[in-house]
Every structure is written in C-alpha cells, then in structure tokens.
Amino acid sequence: MSVSVLGSGAFGTALAISLAGNGPVTLWSRNGDQAKQMRAARENATRLPSIALPADITVTADIAEALRAATLLLAVPMQKLRSALQDHAPALRGKTLVACCKGIELTSGLGPVAVIKESVPDARVALLTGPSFADDIAHGLPTALTLACEDTELGKALQTELTTANLRLYRTTDTIGAELGGALKNVMAIGCGAAIGAGLGDSARAALMTRGFAEMQRFAAMRGARADTLMGLSGLGDLVLTCSSELSRNYRFGLSLGLNQPFDSQMTVEGVATARAMSDIAAKEGLDMPISATVADLSHGAYSVTEAIQNLLNRPLKEE
Numbered sequence: 001m002s003v004s005v006l007g008s009g010a011f012g013t014a015l016a017i018s019l020a021g022n023g024p025v026t027l028w029s030r031n032g033d034q035a036k037q038m039r040a041a042r043e044n045a046t047r048l049p050s051i052a053l054p055a056d057i058t059v060t061a062d063i064a065e066a067l068r069a070a071t072l073l074l075a076v077p078m079q080k081l082r083s084a085l086q087d088h089a090p091a092l093r094g095k096t097l098v099a100c101c102k103g104i105e106l107t108s109g110l111g112p113v114a115v116i117k118e119s120v121p122d123a124r125v126a127l128l129t130g131p132s133f134a135d136d137i138a139h140g141l142p143t144a145l146t147l148a149c150e151d152t153e154l155g156k157a158l159q160t161e162l163t164t165a166n167l168r169l170y171r172t173t174d175t176i177g178a179e180l181g182g183a184l185k186n187v188m189a190i191g192c193g194a195a196i197g198a199g200l201g202d203s204a205r206a207a208l209m210t211r212g213f214a215e216m217q218r219f220a221a222m223r224g225a226r227a228d229t230l231m232g233l234s235g236l237g238d239l240v241l242t243c244s245s246e247l248s249r250n251y252r253f254g255l256s257l258g259l260n261q262p263f264d265s266q267m268t269v270e271g272v273a274t275a276r277a278m279s280d281i282a283a284k285e286g287l288d289m290p291i292s293a294t295v296a297d298l299s300h301g302a303y304s305v306t307e308a309i310q311n312l313l314n315r316p317l318k319e320e
C-alpha cells in the first residue's frame with residue numbers, strides 16, 4: 001500500500017518524515033510555491049524549519065499525484081477539513097481517509113470522522129490522534145498515538161501500515177471518544193496557559209486540568225464515547241502533554257492571554273473554535289461545563305483572566 005499526506009503543515013510534514021522510514025510517501029501542499037520551495041530546500045521552512053525531508057518523501061502540489069495512494073492522511077486544521085474534502089470529493093471516493101486533526105467543527109458541532117462521512121460517504125474512515133508534537137515526531141523521538149477506526153480489520157491494517165520505528169500506534173474502535181479526547185484537551189490547555197501566564201501557579205493548573213478532565217468525560221459520555229477511551233492516550237495522555245508544555249500552541253495562546261500579550265493570529269490554535277462549539281453544545285444539552293464556557297469567553301475577549309478566575313471560584317460549592 002502507499003500513503004499520501006494531504007496538508008503540509010507542521011503535523012503533516014512530521015508524519016511524512018516518520019512514515020518515510022517505512023517507504024515512499026507523498027506530501028501534498030495546496031500551495032504550488034510552497035511545494036516548490038520544499039522540493040528545492042528539502043525542508044518545510046515555514047512550518048517545520050531545520051528538519052531535513054528524507055529522500056523517500058515526494059513533495060507535490062498536484063492532487064492527482066497524491067491521490068494515487070490508497071491511504072490518505074488528512075493533516076489540515078479542523079475548521080478547514082470540510083472545505084479541503086469538498087475541493088476533491090469525487091476523487092476521494094473509495095479511499096481510506098485518516099483524519100489527523102483535533103477539534104469540533106463550529107458550524108455543525110461534528111468531529112472529523114463525522115465530517116468525513118458526510119463529505120465523502122463511501123470513504124473508509126479512521127482517525128490518528130494522541131499526545132505528539134510535530135517537532136518530536138520529526139526528530140524521531142518516541143511517540144505513542146491512537147488509531148481509531150470503527151472497522152476492526154481496517155483498523156488493524158492501518159495500525160500496521162502507519163506504525164513506524166518511533167511512532168507506536170494503539171488501536172480502538174471508539175472513534176467518538178478518540179476524537180473528543182484530542183479536541184477537548186486543547187480547550188483545557190488554553191485555560192491552563194492563561195492561569196500560568198497570569199501567575200496563578202501550578203496548583204491552579206492542576207485544578208483546571210482535573211476539573212477540565214471531568215468536563216471532557218461528561219461531554220464525551222453525552223456523545224456516546226466509552227469512558228476508558230478518555231483515560232487513554234487521546235484523552236488523559238494528550239491533556240497532560242498539552243497543558244504542561246510550551247511547545248503547545250494552545251497552551252502558548254493561553255499564556256499570551258494571561259500575560260496580556262499579543263499572539264500571532266495566523267497560528268493554528270484549534271481550542272478557540274472548539275471551546276465555542278463545545279460550550280454551545282453543552283448549553284443546549286444542559287451539561288455543566290464551566291471551564292469550557294469560561295475558556296470560550298476568554299478566548300473571544302469577553303472576559304479578562306481575572307474575571308474568568310473569579311467566575312470559576314465563585315460558583316456554588318458542590319461534590320467532587
């Protein structure tokens with residue numbers, strides 16, 4: 001089988017680098033100039049600088065070349081996934097599409113698996129998620145991820161195909177739990193970054209992580225996820241990583257809010273839209289999600305960090 005990665009951002013490039021250890025990989029960019037630069041420099045200078053692209057990676061802006069592969073990894077931001085699929089929908093029919101994005105679509109409230117099913121109904125769908133920074137993967141550091149696929153046989157085939165020397169994949173059939181773990185931890189990372197930026201300390205971060213995880217579990221249960229999925233790599237594992245490392249863009253965005261400093265608006269920060277989507281859905285369903293709602297309002301400038309903390313601390317006392 002052959003693999004193509006659609007989307008040449010930090011994560012798509014890192015996955016292509018790791019997969020090149022298994023054999024030829026095609027890395028597709030929608031931007032012809034960027035593809036040309038990457039081919040010439042053998043480096044993704046804009047999104048993953050200073051890491052060489054192995055010879056087994058073919059960089060192209062020609063979608064037909066990328067679509068020759070049977071397995072396509074979709075490494076685009078969540079809010080761009082539907083339009084990326086719509087751009088090429090007829091040619092994607094019958095392909096195996098592996099979503100690599102983390103989020104909830106703001107317009108529909110759906111996760112990546114459902115968005116793919118709606119956009120390309122006859123595709124075979126899976127999800128790759130879990131704790132991993134692009135930089136770590138690209139440097140060949142050990143990483144463990146979750147490969148989620150409702151079809152057990154396809155899941156096993158993808159687990160074998162996409163595991164590399166440094167990337168160890170665990171398998172689940174619970175796509176809902178896996179995608180929600182990856183989506184919701186970004187919301188909590190923004191909150192933790194804001195708390196640390198505002199000087200509230202590590203104890204406050206631990207409280208936000210723990211109570212945030214309770215919200216993640218509540219939301220995932222409402223959507224039909226298995227409880228044990230959230231306890232795994234794509235839930236707890238990714239929550240711990242993202243809430244505690246400045247390599248995370250969501251965490252750094254939160255830090256900038258806490259420090260009252262500007263942040264690069266071009267940077268992919270999935271948790272902003274997902275916080276809004278998550279808290280809107282929770283409000284409709286009558287779910288108590290105070291941290292998510294606070295992060296949504298904070299991220300959209302409705303609150304200062306001080307007001308956000310006061311809101312959370314002044315809530316009625318309750319059982320854990």
Ligand SMILES: NC(=O)C1=CN([C@@H]2O[C@H](COP(=O)(O)OP(=O)(O)OC[C@H]3O[C@@H](n4cnc5c(N)ncnc54)[C@H](OP(=O)(O)O)[C@@H]3O)[C@@H](O)[C@H]2O)C=CC1
Nearest residue numbers: 008009010011012030076077078080084101102133134268
């Ligand atoms: N970076 C990381 O460490 C990790 C990221 N992820 C997830 O991977 C996903 C992508 O993130 P990441 O790669 O870091 O983001 P980046 O911002 O680095 O890159 C996003 C890429 O998507 C491309 N893109 C955007 N819209 C489209 C479209 N409609 N069609 C085709 N390509 C498009 C962009 O192209 P252009 O440059 O032309 O805009 C760019 O190459 C996110 O959901 C993220 O949560 C998961 C694990 C780790």
Ligand SMILES: O=C(CO)COP(=O)(O)O
Nearest residue numbers: 130131132133248249250
């Ligand atoms: O998902 C990630 C780590 O698992 C990457 O996090 P950021 O998108 O916050 O950089």
